Every structure is written in structure tokens, then in C-alpha cells.
Amino acid sequence: MVITLIRTVQYNLSELQDVYIHTTCLATLANMAPHVHRLSAYASQRLVSLFDMLFWKYNKLAEVCDNQMTLAKGNSIEDDTSTEMHIYTDFLRLVLEILNAILTYALPRNPEVIYAINAQARSISAFQESSTFQ
Incomplete structure (x- = not known):
């Protein structure tokens, strides 16, 4: 289930x-995270690589956004970029929440993470x- 949800997110990031x-x-993964047992090495690696890709x-x-701010102010492209950054x-905070829940509540059952x-x-x-994010 974890791999399927992560693949769906990654496909959606690239295509849809x-x-x-x-x-x-990501909300489904966050709800499941404290209850995950024996997450495989592949699923753990995909979860961390999802974080890496989002970052x-x-x-x-x-x-x-920084380049656009130096070139022009009040541009609609700048607004779109700012919204996308938000x-x-x-998404990054949700993935961090997922990793934190696994590490906090299910660490002994998931050393591969x-x-x-x-x-x-x-x-x-x-x-x-x-x-x-500090």
C-alpha cells in the first residue's frame, strides 16, 4: 500500500x-505511518526518495522565484511560482510528518527507514x- 501511494504521488508530480x-x-500515508510494520527496504528508500524529489x-x-523577484515585481508568473512553492x-511538511510518525511510533518495527x-x-x-524549515 505504501509503495502504491508513493508511486501515485511520484507519477502525479511528473505527469498530472x-x-x-x-x-x-500523502494524508493517507500520514494516517498509516504510526501503524506501519516491517516496511521493506524498497518502500523505505522510495519514501525517502520522495522527500528528496520534493525538496x-x-x-x-x-x-x-528569487530570479523573478530580482527581474520584475507583481508579475502573474511570480504569483504562480509563489503558490507552487507554498x-x-x-508537501514537504507532510512527508516529514510521515517520517517523524514512523520514527516516533514504529521505529523498532521499521529499521529499514x-x-x-x-x-x-x-x-x-x-x-x-x-x-x-528550520
């Missing part, structure tokens, strides 16, 4: 861009330096 599918799938897209949007911020997080330590350390 429907906010409601993202929100529904990468967020950083890219932040760069575009959406990705919410720790291995997946350690494998992506470089991107997570870059995330820690982001001023928005």
Missing part, C-alpha cells in the same frame, strides 16, 4: 500535477540548512 491527488495520498523541486522553484512546502535516511544523508543535511 493534480494537487488533490498529492494531498490525499529538489522546492529548491528549483525557490531559485526561479504547495511544495506543504533508518538505513534509507542514512543513505540520503547528504540531501537531508542540505534540507536542515534551509531557512524555511
Whole structure:
């Protein structure tokens, strides 16, 4: 179930861009997270890579937004980028909530999540330096 929901989110990120599918799938994962048992290495890696992909897209949007702010003010493209950045911020917070729930309530039953997080330590350390999420 976890893999199916993560694949749905990742496909939707690349093809459909429907906010409601993202929100529904991530909310379902957040509700399931404290009750997850024996999450496989593949599912754990996909969950952490979803975080990595969302953070990468967020950083890219932040760069575009910064460039647009220096070039023009009050542009409708700037507003669209700002709205999209806000959406990705919410998605990142939901994925962090999912990881936190697994680590807090189901850690002894899911050691593979720790291995997946350690494998992506470089991107997570870059995330820690982001001023928005400190």
C-alpha cells in the first residue's frame, strides 16, 4: 500500500500535477505511518526518495522565484511560482510528518527507514540548512 501511494504521488508530480491527488495520498500515508510494520527496504528508500524529489523541486522553484523577484515585481508568473512553492512546502511538511510518525511510533518495527535516511544523508543535511524549515 505504501509503495502504491508513493508511486501515485511520484507519477502525479511528473505527469498530472493534480494537487488533490498529492494531498490525499500523502494524508493517507500520514494516517498509516504510526501503524506501519516491517516496511521493506524498497518502500523505505522510495519514501525517502520522495522527500528528496520534493525538496529538489522546492529548491528549483525557490531559485526561479528569487530570479523573478530580482527581474520584475507583481508579475502573474511570480504569483504562480509563489503558490507552487507554498504547495511544495506543504508537501514537504507532510512527508516529514510521515517520517517523524514512523520514527516516533514504529521505529523498532521499521529499521529499514533508518538505513534509507542514512543513505540520503547528504540531501537531508542540505534540507536542515534551509531557512524555511528550520
